[in-house]
Amino acid sequence: MLLVVGNKNYSSWSLRAWLAMKVLGMHFRELRIPLYQPESRRELLQYSPAGKVPCLVDGETHVWDSLxxxxxxxxxxxxxxxxxxxxxxRARSISAEMHSGFPNLRQHMCMNIRKRHPGKGRRPEVLAEIARIVDIWSECRGPYLFGGFTAADAMYAPVVLRFRTYEVDLPPVCRDYAEAVLALPALQDWMRDAERETEVLPQFELYA
Ligand SMILES: N[C@@H](CCC(=O)N[C@@H](CS)C(=O)NCC(=O)O)C(=O)O
Known part of the structure; x- marks a missing residue:
């Protein structure tokens, strides 16, 4: 299997699929295509008809879109x-909610693993979406949302990283959940790779 991903520092959708495969212990090759470069779209279209990452290639089968x-x-x-x-x-519902929702959090608290922007992006519409995520995470069974790691945790892992970058205060149960996700060895590997990347994408550096 081949998983095509984008820049690890920025590509939150890529992380979801990659993390699930790693936590499952699957063997796969990984192809990183840096996004928003002159050749990116042409390269992405070789794998993903949508021209977006992530895209999984399993023999003749191409599967795109994280969910x-x-x-x-x-x-x-x-x-x-x-x-x-x-x-x-419930796990499918909150995963779908993540997939189709939280546009303000996405726009104003972009995933940017290398950076720290305490307090930035806290507009009312972002805070309302964070409150909804706190509601969801408050039902966490521990250590992950449904006990063992599930696809729902993969869907929310980039949010854990956003809350780290923007230093969002969380109630204890949500903080414990975020720490459990951050401690996943696979997520640590992804973060290490992100730290080593050198590309800077201005559209993700709104608060730089
Ligand atoms: N709904 C898609 C979103 C995928 C997506 O927007 N990926 C971004 C990177 S995180 C991308 O490939 N952007 C490149 C482009 O739009 O040219 C999913 O869940 O996988």
């Missing part, structure tokens, strides 16, 4: 979703 990749992985690794049907429905 579709997580579902593809879960077909082989059912433990990627909770085994209880009701919890599974």
């Amino acid at each position: 579709a990749i997580l579902e593809y992985l879960a077909e082989r690794n059912p433990a990627l979703w909770p085994s209880d049907a009701s919890l599974r429905a």
